[in-house]
Amino acid sequence: MTDSTGSPSPSPESRSVVPGVVLIVLGLLFFANNLLRMDFTGFWPVFLLIPAVVFVIVYIRDRRQYGVLMPATILTVYAALFFACQNGGWGQMSELWPTFILAPGLGFFVLYLFGKREPGLLIPASILTGLSVIFFFTLSGFPEYWPSILILIGLVILLRPATWRRSSPGNQNTTPGV
DSSP states (O other): OBOTTSSBOOOTTTSOSHHHHHHHHHHHHHHHHHHSOOOOGGGTTHHHHHHHHHHHHHHHHOTTOGGGHHHHHHHHHHHHHHHHHHHHOGGGHHHHTTHHHHHHHHHHHHHHHHTTOOGGGHHHHHHHHHHHHHHHHHHTTOGGGTHHHHHHHHHHHHHSOTTTSOOOGGGOOOSTTO
């Protein structure tokens, strides 16, 4: 059997059951809220975790779909942030807002680790994660010490092992077999 594009249409057995299960669970939760008058006020960040779990399941079923790990990471970090604010007070957001920068940075790191290890992913990952760390550090009560992060990063770059360094075109080793 084929669809309008001429490609084979998926059999009912091969279709994913995840969207159906998610809708049933959501319906049950809303029914419980309406009929049993359950209080889900502090529970709402779970709704960010549900699609994150679905994305992870998609990745587990097909490892070539590693791109879904980016939104899974972002949604998980945001859910953790919202749970923290829900339980500890929304006034914390004035100190936790760098999490909105951290989440995509971590997403890029996850893409790098579980994907094809494309070095280009480390650039936005490092910039976003570094910015969020700097902002967290300045908001932590030690704003006069945040330049120490820059100094440490500079020392790591200068003192890293030679195997980490890229050889410049003028420093190419021309000895055969080495």
